[in-house]
Amino acid sequence: MRNIILSIIGVLVIVASFLFAKKLIADKNKPKPVQAKVVKTVFTDTIQNATIPIVIAANGNLEAKRRLEIYAEVQGVFKPGSKLFKPGQEYKAGQSLIKIDASEYYASVQSSKSNLYNSIAAIMPDLRLDFPDVFDKWQNYLTNFNLNKTTPKLPEMTSDKENFFITGRSIVSNYYNVKNLEQRLAKYTISAPFSGILTEALVTEGTLIRSGQKLGEYIDPSVYEMEVAISKTYANLLKVGEDVALNNLDKTETYTGKVTRVNGSIDATTQTITAYIEVKDANLKEGMYLEANLNAKQEKDAIEIDRNLLLENQQIFVVKDSLLDVIDVKPVYFSDTKVVLKNVPNGSIILKKAVPGAYAGMLVKPFQDKPVTKDQQ
Structure with a gap:
């Protein structure tokens, strides 16, 4: 009985070995499957050179464009005006921006003007006797002299004798001293040189202003x-x-x-x-x-494309007979996202969008929009 069982097992092993060997021979002779070529679909554009504005x-x-930084040239208390000196306040040309109390200084100016008037009045008798031909013009000057207005210009001197006589009485020096005081008095009022708006105010009404202090900023x-x-x-x-x-x-x-x-x-x-x-x-x-x-x-005879389409060696991909190829180009201007190129022949078909892993000789298929038929609608 034991011999029969061993014989059957031996037969089965021989049969299995034969079938396995036959399968190995069949697999060895079986042709390998041909790998299908992958054709990438790409977006393309046909080149037509034109004039590209850079x-x-x-x-x-x-x-x-017109800005005024306001500084004080004199010292005094900031007097309230018709408008509050605040940011956003609008003023017309010639309107007062800041008025500084000038009462004390105004009194000294009036005193100097009075001294000038008295100096001229004191020489009038001498002018009548020694210079009768110029007496009338100096008399008219005194008549038109008003302490509450700007000091008028001295009469023009027509001879050396008149000049020596007037200058020797210190009238000319007194006149320029008064004009100097009047110029400084005008600095107690700061007016708008043009219509505009106050953008910065560093002082308020009642503030003691010091010479050289910045008061604010004014713009058009x-x-x-x-x-x-x-x-x-x-x-x-x-x-x-x-x-x-x-x-x-x-x-x-x-x-x-x-x-x-x-x-x-x-x-x-x-x-x-x-x-x-x-x-x-x-x-x-x-x-x-x-x-x-x-x-x-x-830029004439040029094109504009995305910067990521330009290769490192100043080349771009073109499509020729369903294959990618590269051509040399000349970049003339780079922006953040675009590049302007020259030396690209008209009619060239280039990539419109970058293709990951693209290389020269790569098989591609240009993307084409298929028209929608009535059945598909």
Whole structure:
């Protein structure tokens, strides 16, 4: 019985070995599956060279073109006026911004004017006797002399004798002394040189003001300037009078400015040149941050593409016979996201969007929009 069982097991082992060997031979002779080629679908664009405007992006803060920092040249108490000296207060041209109490100084000015009047009146008898031909003009001067008005100019002297006589009586020196005092008296009142608005007030009514003290800041809110720094590469391209498109950070408001000045020197540290853009708009405020787009030049026979399509060795991918290839190009301007290129032949088919892992010789298929049929609708 045992021999029978062993015989059966031996037969089964032989049969299994035969079947296994047959399977190995069949697998060895079986052809390997051919791997299907992967064809990537890419977005392409057909090139047509044109004139590309090179627009330089810059930014900066607005500052009032006409600004006045108010300082005191005399000392005294700030007198209340018709308007409160507060930030945001508007004034017309010629209106008083600040009036400083000048009572004591005004009295000294009147005293000097009175002394001048008396000096001229004292020489009138001598003029009548020695210089009868000039007596009338000096008499008219005294008649028109008003202590409550600005001291009039002395009569013009027509001869050396008259000049020596008048000067010898210290009348000329007294006259200029009075004019000097009147000039200083005018500094007790600070008037608005132009219509504008007060943006900073450092004193209030009743404050004792000292000479040299800063009192506030005053601006004209109708005209603003923006200072922008441009690369020295475009120093020769910026032109005074060129229009500039401006917009806020949210891109919700657009303004039109004009290049009014271009600095004649280049900053040695940053190698940039400063341009000043003038802009007018009722909605603008000092300190606003704006972005500017300056039209530097027109580049002929060029194209503009995304910067990520330009390879490191100044080449770009083109599609030829369903294969990727590279051509050499000449970049002429870089912006944050775009690059302007030359030497790209018309009719070339280039990639419109970057393809990860792209290489020369890669098999691609240009993407085509299929028209929607009535059945698909």
